[in-house]
Amino acid sequence: xxxxxxxxxVYDQTRSVVVTALIAVCGSLPPLMLPAVSTALAQRFGGPRxxxxxxxxxxxxxxxxxxxxxxxxxxxxxxLIWTAAMSAIAGLFMPSGSLVQRMLAPPELLPELTATxxxxxxxxxxxxxxxxxxxYETVGAVWIYAINAFSFIPLVISVIPLLGNEEPAEAAxxxxxxxxxxxxxxxxxxxxxxxCRFTVLSLALGGYxxxxxxxxxxxxGSAGVLSLLQAAAVAGGLVTAVVTHRVHxxxxxxxxxxxxxxxxxxxxLVLAWASRAGIGSAATVLVCIVAIIPVGLALKLDQTILLAxxxxxxxxxxxxxxxxxxxxxxxxxxxxxxxxxGVIADRLSVSIxxxxxxxxxxxLVAIGPRLxxxxxxxxxxxxxxxxxxG
Numbered sequence: 001x002x003x004x005x006x007x008x009x010v011y012d013q014t015r016s017v018v019v020t021a022l023i024a025v026c027g028s029l030p031p032l033m034l035p036a037v038s039t040a041l042a043q044r045f046g047g048p049r050x051x052x053x054x055x056x057x058x059x060x061x062x063x064x065x066x067x068x069x070x071x072x073x074x075x076x077x078x079x080l081i082w083t084a085a086m087s088a089i090a091g092l093f094m095p096s097g098s099l100v101q102r103m104l105a106p107p108e109l110l111p112e113l114t115a116t117x118x119x120x121x122x123x124x125x126x127x128x129x130x131x132x133x134x135x136y137e138t139v140g141a142v143w144i145y146a147i148n149a150f151s152f153i154p155l156v157i158s159v160i161p162l163l164g165n166e167e168p169a170e171a172a173x174x175x176x177x178x179x180x181x182x183x184x185x186x187x188x189x190x191x192x193x194x195x196c197r198f199t200v201l202s203l204a205l206g207g208y209x210x211x212x213x214x215x216x217x218x219x220x221g222s223a224g225v226l227s228l229l230q231a232a233a234v235a236g237g238l239v240t241a242v243v244t245h246r247v248h249x250x251x252x253x254x255x256x257x258x259x260x261x262x263x264x265x266x267x268x269l270v271l272a273w274a275s276r277a278g279i280g281s282a283a284t285v286l287v288c289i290v291a292i293i294p295v296g297l298a299l300k301l302d303q304t305i306l307l308a309x310x311x312x313x314x315x316x317x318x319x320x321x322x323x324x325x326x327x328x329x330x331x332x333x334x335x336x337x338x339x340x341x342g343v344i345a346d347r348l349s350v351s352i353x354x355x356x357x358x359x360x361x362x363x364l365v366a367i368g369p370r371l372x373x374x375x376x377x378x379x380x381x382x383x384x385x386x387x388x389x390g
Contacts, residue, residue: 001132002148004230005141006079008223011213013076017345017353021210021338026084028331031091035324038094039176042320047099048162054093055155061085062149069142091331095323100159102311102319111308115244118304122237129234133227179325182318190376192313195306196326197373198257200333201364202302207337208268208295208357209233211350215275215288225285232289236297240304243297253305254377258365260298265361267295272354 011020031038042050064082068074105113132144183193209230216226247256270291274284307326314322344353 001128001135001144004129004132004223004227005136005144006083007213007230008136008226009074009079009141010076016342017210017214017350018339018342019076020213021207021335021342022080023083024207024210024335024338026080027087028335030084030088031094031328031331034088034091035094035328036176038092039321039324041093042095042099042324047096047103048159050093051096051100051159052156052163054089054096055152057089058086059149059152059156061089062145062152065145066142066149069140069145074141087331094327095320098307098311098323098327099319100162102323103162111244111305112241114308114311115241115301115304118237118300119239119241122234122240122300125234126231126238129227129231133224136223136227176321176324178318179321182315182322189313190373192310192322194373194377195310195313196329198377199303199306199310199326199329202299202306203330203333204337204340205264205268205357205361206299207334207341208271208354210338210342211275211345211353214345214350215284217281228285229288229292232292233296234300235293236295237300239297240300243301244304253309254374257302257305257377260302261361261365263294263298265358265365267291267298268354268361269358271295272351272358275354276349276351 006023007020010023011017014020038050045053061082064085065074065079068078068082101113101117135143182188183196212229212233213226216223216229268291271288274287274291279287310322310326341353341357344356
């Protein structure tokens with residue numbers, strides 16, 4: 001709901017895809033400056049405590065746009081500042097989510113757990129985006145931000161039972177800089193390095209969604225169209241758990257990932273065609289929705305696989321450090337992907353920007369078997385319980 005409101009407000013005020021992409025930039029920069037602090041906090045207080053602190057503070061700061069809207073001061077600049085503040089809170093407690101999730105299931109069940117969590121998030125996102133579009137058009141954005149502030153409270157309550165159950169390994173003290181030896185040292189894990197690089201690619205390709213406000217247009221009714229397009233982007237996540245369960249143990253994760261990249265490339269190519277085909281507004285929206293749904297599924301499935309493998313393969317003593325590092329990847333990949341797509345869209349066209357994404361994706365599929373990181377990732381993904389590293 002908030003993502004819909006943010007994108008609509010900024011694009012409606014500026015008519016710029018690049019400025020809309022600044023939402024992702026402001027949501028990413030603060031955590032990049034806080035990895036050492038977040039690692040130290042996670043090792044000092046453990047996953048559950050830092051998780052609770054993150055969402056309790058978020059609930060307080062999330063009230064700010066409600067006040068700004070009611071006083072008439074919520075514009076592009078204030079919205080971007082608020083986004084940066086919320087991001088700074090997330091950055092302070094970056095590894096808490098992965099540490100908590102790692103406590104909830106044995107390694108062999110992590111793919112299913114991660115996929116189920118993704119399915120639930122997708123269900124909530126579909127409901128929130130569609131409901132948010134209707135709410136934005138009828139009662140305004142203030143209720144969207146108010147509900148957002150309230151939504152952090154259940155997250156705090158749900159983790160209270162885990163207090164005192166931190167794994168002994170979390171008490172290990174490692175500087176954040178030790179992550180480089182895990183990735184590039186003499187005993188580095190090539191599989192973890194490959195997983196990180198593929199995560200960068202997947203998240204950057206997901207930046208195609210920055211063009212959705214431009215496809216939806218501006219003016220009255222565009223928030224509803226944008227809600228349909230954004231809902232389509234996350235709808236595929238509803239079946240991620242089912243797909244993960246069906247392929248787990250039957251199809252190598254590396255092959256699944258290659259299939260995901262093919263689906264992303266073809267889907268975004270269709271989206272590029274539809275955005276300039278001149279087939280009428282209703283037909284354009286329908287074709288875009290049909291193209292976006294499999295792209296969203298492929299991206300979610302790929303990121304689920306990558307997260308599960310990273311959680312399984314990271315040695316216990318390095319989890320707080322490495323999960324902080326892994327959590328920072330979206331803070332770099334997402335804004336870079338969105339800004340690059342935004343620049344092409346503003347200077348040339350939305351269609352050309354999307355076609356560029358599609359061409360890059362399909363080119364990666366073609367050259368993938370020749371890349372050393374593909375072999376390293378395939379080796380990692382073949383192991384159901386990868387051995388400890390380092």
